[in-house]
Structures are given as structure tokens and as C-alpha cells.
Amino acid sequence: MNEYESLTQAVIKGDIQLAVSETRKYVDAGADVQSILDKGLIAAMDTVGENFSTGRIFVPQMLRSAKTMQECMNIIKPLFQEGDVTTKGTVVIGTVKGDLHDIGKNLVSMMLEGAGFAITDLGVDVPPDKFVQKAQEVGADVVGMSALLSITMPGMPATIEALTASGLKEKVKVIVGGAPVTEKYANEIDADGYAPDAATAVVEVKKLLGIS
Ligand code: B1M
Numbered sequence: 001m002n003e004y005e006s007l008t009q010a011v012i013k014g015d016i017q018l019a020v021s022e023t024r025k026y027v028d029a030g031a032d033v034q035s036i037l038d039k040g041l042i043a044a045m046d047t048v049g050e051n052f053s054t055g056r057i058f059v060p061q062m063l064r065s066a067k068t069m070q071e072c073m074n075i076i077k078p079l080f081q082e083g084d085v086t087t088k089g090t091v092v093i094g095t096v097k098g099d100l101h102d103i104g105k106n107l108v109s110m111m112l113e114g115a116g117f118a119i120t121d122l123g124v125d126v127p128p129d130k131f132v133q134k135a136q137e138v139g140a141d142v143v144g145m146s147a148l149l150s151i152t153m154p155g156m157p158a159t160i161e162a163l164t165a166s167g168l169k170e171k172v173k174v175i176v177g178g179a180p181v182t183e184k185y186a187n188e189i190d191a192d193g194y195a196p197d198a199a200t201a202v203v204e205v206k207k208l209l210g211i212s
Contacts, residue, residue, distance in 0.1 A: 003031075004040030007072070011044035012051075014064030016071050023072040033079045034199070037107075041069050045103065069103055073110065080114030087118045089209050092135045093144035094122030095178075096155030101148035104178060107198040108144060115202045117142075128155065128162035135163070140172050142205055147178040156181070157189040173208040177201060 002008075007026065010019035026036050048065045051057040091112055095105050102124045113119045120138050122130055126145075135143050143163065147153045156176050163169040175193035176186050186194035193208050195201035206212070 002039050002043075004036060004043070007036070007040035008044040008047070011041060011065055011068045011072065012047050014061060014068050016068045019068045019072050020075065023075045027075060027079065033076050036076060037073075041072055045069060066103055070106070073103075073106065077110050077114075080111055088116040088211055089141035089205070090118045090120070090138055091142040091144055091205065092120045092122065092131060092138060092140040093146070094126035094131060095124040095146045095148070096152050096159065097125055097127045098155065099147050099149050099152035100124045101146070101178075104148065104198070105144075105146035108146065108177065108195075108201045111198045111202050112144075112205060115206070117205065126155075128159040131159045132162045132166050132168060135168055135172055136166070141209055142173045142175060144175045144177075144201070144205075147176070147181055150180045153178075153180060153185065156191065160190055173205075175201065175204055175208065 004026065007019060007022040010022055023036065023040070026040070027033070044065065048057065048062055052062050093105060093109055095102055105124075109119045109121050120134055120140070122134055131143055131145070134140070143159070145156050145159060147156060160169065160174055163172065163174065173192040175195060176189070176191045177195045181194065183194045193204040195204045
């Protein structure tokens, strides 16, 4: 039990109205935004995942909680802005082919954007050639891939191969993440970086681009 328990429970139940008003309440009271995110919102999704694994809830309830979390994220998004308007670099990001999970990817985008990076978000179910085409088009410094399903992880090495084949791998840094992705896997597939969470993704991208 923590101070954000009412918010966590509202997201687990998929009660959008309550979750949104709880988020606003914490924001207005000056609560730490990272804590609202970690202890209130992400904690809720962990429980939702457990409830799904144990058959207590099904896909529609999972979707409802996801929608609730997105609405709450919309409220806290502006608060992650570092106030730096200069673009530190361009990041093309997406969830790999076959995978429809986007909350984690959206969080990574949100925090990178807040840290001053220009983001091109390709959304979900992104095939390798789309990553390559967009990275070429916008002159990306970084390509970020997210995967939440073990069976969609091979979309990551497939994209890295496509970047290599196009000659882009030399020019961009590739960062991967998502619940089933590990640092070991990132090394195995020749990704340049890995992050277990959105805050670390910002640190890692800055490190990859030599920005302190
Ligand atoms: Co799905 N789902 N889901 N699901 N879902 C999981 C992932 C699962 C673990 C649930 C479970 O069984 N416990 C399981 C996957 C098992 C596996 O393969 N390992 C699962 C399954 C099986 C499925 C379906 C197959 C269910 C079905 O239909 N029978 C289906 C697949 C659909 C598809 O993609 N083709 C499915 C569908 C869905 C919904 C659509 C209902 C919904 C997603 C809605 C949406 O995203 N808009 C959903 C949800 C909500 C979940 C859980 C409950 C929550 C995911 C989430 O948003 N977490 C999830 C269980 C869980 O993760 N505990 C589950 C919160 C989010 C902030 O964390 O995404 O991990 P996460 O992101 C973190 C880090 O991973 C990291 O930073 C983020 C922030 O800290 N990170 C990166 C992520 N991307 C990164 C990229 C980076 C760096 C870091 O660099 C680029």
C-alpha cells in the first residue's frame, strides 16, 4: 500500500474518470510526477498483467486499464518537459511487427521528448522496412524498438539486419527495450543500447549520442 493506492486501484479497475481525477489531484498537490508514474500507474499495469496471467481478467479488461493509463499519461506528459527547446537528436521509435503494446513505447517517447529529442513515433506493428524508410527520411540519430511479446522480439534483429542492408546501421544508434527484452539479448542482436525503463532510456540515448 502506498500513497497512490487509490490511483493504482482506479487503473486496475479501468475507471477512467476516477483515475483521471486522482492523477489531477496528485499533480495539483505537487506530488512528484515520476512517483505518480512509477508507484501509481506502472504498478497498476503490473497487477493487471498478473491478473491476466492467472485468468482473473481477460483482454477487454486489460484494454480498458491500458486506455485508463493512457488518459492519465496525457495529464502528466507536459510535466516531463525539461524546458530545453533545442533538439538534442532525432529518434525514430516504434513497437515491432506483430506487437500492439504501446504504453511502454509511449512512455519512452514522452520522456525522450521531454528531454529535448525530436521524436518520430511509428506506432505499433512496425515492420523492419518501415523503420529503415523513416530513419532515412528524417535523418535519424537513433532508432528505438519496443517489444512486449516474446514472439515478436525477433522483429528487433530483423530490423537491425534491414538497417545494416541499407547501410544505415553505421549512421544510427539502435536502442531496444520492453518487458521480455534483456541486456544480454540486446548484445546478442548487436543493438547499441538497452534500457529496462523509460528514464534509463533517456540516459542511454544521451550516452549513445555522447550528450552529457
Ligand atoms: Co498484453 N501481454 N497481450 N495486452 N499485456 C503482456 C505483455 C503479458 C506479459 C501479460 C501476461 O501474460 N502476464 C503477455 C506477454 C507474454 C509474453 O510474451 N512474454 C501479454 C499477452 C500474452 C498478450 C496477448 C497475446 C493476449 C491475447 O490476446 N491472448 C495480446 C497480444 C496482442 C499483440 O500485441 N499482438 C495482448 C494484448 C494486450 C492489450 C491490447 C489488451 C493491452 C495493450 C494495450 C496497449 O499497449 N495499448 C495489453 C496489456 C495492457 C498488457 C500488460 C498487462 C501491460 C503492458 C504495459 O503497458 N505495461 C502486460 C503485462 C505486464 O507487462 N505486466 C501484457 C506498462 C508499461 C509501462 O510497461 O510496456 O514493460 P512496459 O514498458 C516499460 C519497459 O519495458 C521499458 O520502459 C517502459 C516504461 O518503464 N520499455 C522500453 C518498453 N519499451 C521500451 C523501449 C526502449 C527502452 C525501454 O527503447 C526503445
